[in-house]
Amino acid sequence: MLTIKRYVRAQSLDEAYALCQKRANVVLGGMLWLKTQNRTVDTAIDLCGLGLDTIEETPDAYRIGAMVSLRALEQHAGLGALTQGALAESVRHIVGVQFRNLATVGGSLYGRFGFSDVLTLFLALDARVELHHGGTVPLAEYAARPYERDILTHVVLPKLPGRVAYASQRNSATDFPVLACAVALRPDGVRCAVGARPMKAQLYPGDPALLAGGVTPETADAFAAAVAQQAAFGSNLRAGADYRRGLCRVLVRRALLACKEG
Amino acid sequence: MEIQLKLNGRPLRAAVEPGTLLLDFVRAHGCASVKRGCETSNCGLCTVLLDGKPVLSCSVLAARADGCEVQTLEGLQAEAEAFVAFIADQGAEQCGFCNPGYVMNTIALLRENPDPTDDEIRAYLAGNLCRCSGYEGQLRGIRAFLDARGPAKEGHHG
Amino acid sequence: MAETKTVGKGVRKKDALGLLLGRPAFVEDVTPRDCLVVKVLRSPHAHALIRSIRTDLATKVPGMVAVYTYEDVPRQRFTIAGQTYPEPSPYDRLILDRRLRFVGDAVAILAGESEAAVDKAMKLVKVDYEVLPAVLDPHTALDNPVLVHPEDDWRALCAVGADNRRNLCASDRCGDGDVDAVLADCDVVVDHVWHTKPCQQAMMETFRTYTEIDPYGRLHVVSSTQIVFHVRRILAQALGIPKSKIHVEKPRIGGGFGAKQTAVCEVYPAFVTWKTGRPAHIVYTRQECQTAGSPRHEMEVHVRLGASKQGKIRALDVYTLSNTGAYSEHGPTTVGLSGHKSIPLYTGGLEAFRFAYDVVYTNVQAAGAYRGYGATQGIFAVESAVNELADRLGVDPVALREQNMVREGMRMPAYYNEPANACALDRCMARCKDLFGWDEKFPVRDMGNGKVRAAGVAMAMQGSGISGVDVGSATVRLGDDGIYNLVIGAADMGTGCDTILAQMVAECMDCDVDNVAVFGADTDASPYDSGSYASSTTYVTGKAVERACTQLKTQLCALAAKGFGCTPEEVEFTGDAVRRLDGSASVPLADLATRAMCNNTTAVQATCTHSSPISPPPFMVGMAEIELDKETGSVTVLDYKAVVDCGTPVNPNLARVQTEGGIVQGIGMALFEDVHYTPAGRILENSLMQYKIPTRLDMGHLQVEFEASYEPTGPFGAKSIGEIVINTPAPAIAHAVFRATGTWFRDLPITPEKVYTALHAQP
DSSP, X not given: OEEEEEEEEOSSHHHHHHHTTSTTOEEESSOTTGGGSOEEEEEEEEOTTTTOOOEEEETTEEEEETTOBHHHHHHOHHHHHHXXXXXHHHHTTSSOHHHHTTOBHHHHHHHTOTTOHHHHHHHHTTOEEEETTTEEEEHHHHHHSOOOSOOXXXXXXXXXXXXXXXXXXXXXXXXXXXXXXXXXXETTEEEEXXXXXXXXXXXXXXXXXXXXTOOOHHHHHHHHHHHHHHSOOOOBTTBOHHHHHHHHHHHHXXXXXXHHHO | OEEEEEETTEEEEEEOOTTOBHHHHHHHTTOTTOOOOOSSSOSOTTEEEETTEEEEGGGSBGGGGXXXXXXXXXXXXXXXXXXXXXXXXXXXXXXXXXXXXXXXXXXXXXXXXXXXXXXHHHHHTTTOOOSSSTTHHHHHHHHHHHHHHOSOOTTOOO | OOOOSSTTSOOOOTTHHHHHTTOSOSHHHHSOSSSEEEEEEEOSSSSEEEEEEEOHHHHTSTTEEEEEOGGGSOOOOBOOBOOSSSOSSOBOBOSSOSEEOSTTOEEEEEEESSHHHHHHHHTTOEXXXXXXXXXXXXXXXXXXXSOSOOOTTOBOSSOSOOBGGGTEEEEEEEEESOHHHHHHHOSEEEEEEEEEOOOOOOOSSOOEEEEEEOTTSOEEEEEOOSOHHHHHHHHHHHHTOOGGGEEEEOOOOXXXXXXXXXXXXXXXXXXXXXXXXXXXXEEOOHHXXXXXXXXXXXXXXXXXXXXXXTOOEEEEEEEEEEEEETSOTTHHHHHHHHHHTTGGGGTTTOOEEEEEEEEEEOSSOOOOOOTTTTHHHHHHHHHHHHHHHHHHHTOOHHHHHHHHOOOTTOEEGGGTTEEXXXXXXXXXXXXXXXXXXXXXXXSOEEEETTEEEEEEEEEEEOOSSOTTTOOEEEEEEEEGGGEEEEEESSOOSSSOHHHHHHHHHHHHHTSOGGGEEEEOOBTTTSOOOOOSOTTOIIIIIHHHHHHHHHHHHHHHHHHHHHHHTSOGGGXXXXXXXXXXXXXXOEEEHHHHHHHHTSSOOSXXXXXXXXXXXXXXXXXXXXXXEEXXXXXXXXXXXXXXEEXXXXXXXXXXXXXXXXXXXXXXXXXXXXXXXXXXXXXXXXXXXXXXXXXXXXOTTSSOEEEEEEOOOOOTTSGGGBOOOTTGGGSSHHHHHHXXXXXXXXXXXOBSSOOHHHHHHHHHHOO
């Protein structure tokens, strides 16, 4: 059971930052995961009054506030176009509309949850996160870091050319993924992220040379097989490691082919 | 701590504990329609509109709703009455425990998308669990309402 | 059958709009909020003895009123199974026991002024556990040196073959003919074991009860229960107080599906209120529901099915091992249905059958009653065996069933020799085949990209009430203005029985259904009813309603005749009036009602009680079309068609929604709903985050039709519908998955990983 002793709606990022230096304090995102935990929070720090719920477009990127909901991401036309629908595809399975109206992109990325669809896709999109003190950090680097006491304020999605596709496998429609794969096929190469392994998502290089001659069912499969060999998988309630490895090859291949078809 | 919000149109000032969930807050303020079905944000029974958006009131601190407008089915009776009779005509209400959450989310759906397809209805309501009806009768009810109403006008709000 | 005006119509449920508009209706909505909060401290161990338990620190928490341990509760054992006395479920419970028998078993009861106080106190109860070896595997339970119930005061009231010194909750065998000889003579024998999990009812409203002492000093219980009268008896036994001191009622119930046929939570607040004199309530968390509830019995069903080359099913040998968990609730009875509601489907040419079972105690969550009640498990096994037979013989599984199925007029040896008075199973099959497009969909179709489509079929039966046991009663009363009050002890748990029974009154009394007000269920006010379970309400209580109406009409005629100065034989009831047959006089019903309330000695209320010596089975056919992704193992249900013979559908809308709801629960059981234990016996699927019931994106498209038969012993020809509807999806979907993959899946649920693994294991 979650116990919260004090609630503070931060008036500034500095205030939030200062508060979150204490171990017993927590920055609230959508509170969906936090709520299921058995812990006592000294101060719950709410960022909802800091205007972090907007999506700004610049000539070369989208800058997304940490408090933007997954539902807002799903419905955003510009992000939909940038990702050819992959963004909506990556979040539409997450429980339901009411849940996605609460879940925040900042919470999803800060949490670096193993099951995170958002982390998986954003890795393939070369996202960067902006930390109040730590500055701008590539998401791949951020995802690999231990939890630190800094405030994730924004995530930046660069407008990169190329195609994106997202594929996940779930035991039932709105369950956590058993495996999640995101592929971005760019003029300068391919980015492939695999999440819900069930460990958190990570980028895998595969063997880019395999795709040098273009994406065909055969080359896609070979590339996918390379990724499946590189990635580490584990077992949990939903599936075992061997199945995940097998799925990885299927989903990466399908995502690659979807990029090509698109 | 004290919060101020609008509950079903009425301004309300109340003392809450920092950890009080919006679900418990609105139930304590006369909104018995809002139900709890799980502890893990999975069932949708506690759906309310927070500044017009459907959310799980079990996962929102009452403190976060400070300054917001909260609507429950108690405050949206007329909007619900427009379509729930069609669900009743299917017998799809069954035990009724999931109904308020599901009706609230249907209100949100119809405000957002006045002419949804069956697949859009299913997708929007996916977070509303029901163990009695098998869902099909709920869908038939909404479909019957939409068909009886005819095409919605632009900007229609329920 | 005769033309009917109200029976057979899709009348809107009486409480529909109130429920849809969120009006207060449920336990938590209609009871005071400022009552004691009751919670239960639960065992972290699968098997342990309490060496010592300290409650002093917990009791000192401000706002705490009481902390009770095993030392505080009465010592007589009881069962919480809601069954007619003497219950077949052995008496093996105490309110709190020193021995803890599963992870989640009750250690202490805490009561306080607020949830916060109770939560705080919960952490301060200090328990020293002597952890004992646990029996977690039902296969090793029988005659295991570790006993779940070693106590001397364990008691079986009925001869169910129970022996607590062997971990045996029940055991029996029966048969007809020489099964071994017939099997030896068969051309083909299908011989396998099927396994189903302890699935949860997962009704949206968790268990909850409110209790208070009323002005008469009696214990007033408002509970979400299907069984008010059984709850009264159970509480009297548990608390050791007279039944006259207890009054139980149910408000609207947020779903039951059998879960609330067991008094899962009532004893805790009742004990608190009885001890403290203060109002109290308990509301189970979803986690408690999932781990200390009353789920389906896990069963392993071994079927040996013998047939001739020509497809004649000649012998069925069924052995079921059922796991009742830590306590006996419904253990001795659910298991019977695994054979008695599966084998009779093939009465057609069956020469011999045998059905034997053992029900064992283990140190896991106690099982209970869940829609289907053992039939679901048995039908999964037997129907799967028949589908496998069809495959081995290379014949169409529909044709094979048509060749062997039970038909109207047959006597069913495996169903206590009851006759199939009304049986439209053959018509259900023909109609479903047509509706589904069986001939087009049965062949496996390759959709490209690794996906194939395939189809499967299954039949089912159930009962209508427990023959010779269940009692249904109804009081019908004429009131002011000619309205009727119907008072029942059956519990509408969302199914609509209040409305269905009112339709029967409206039909009998020739009035509008809005003219009938329904009340129930309340042990002080309702006539006795065993409760709403075992698919009994429409069939058993419905007949009581019909008979009460007949009796009321006689009373009305007598009252009117007195006014006319003639004999009752000279008048007739016409719905809105009673008239003299010679046309010389007529009294409107409203006037008769007025007359009944002034200087009157003729009752205008009739109570009738009904019980049935037989339990006529409803029948059903279900067909599933799936798409299976051979690369990922995903199974998607595209289409599910079902045709049901429930006798006369009294309210086709409600019967349809019952069917659809049951099918979706069946789909959940087949594909998603799983239960895993840690090595220490803790359930991992302890929430709706982990225990995945189907959403509306998981069930494909459903279509349900009815093939009516006319059951002569039922009201208006009705049988039952509530339970049978969950029985076909598991075997039909397993069949379709076999068609798509070439592998039979005999362990539920059929997860994508299992499918994938099987496909990749193939040479």
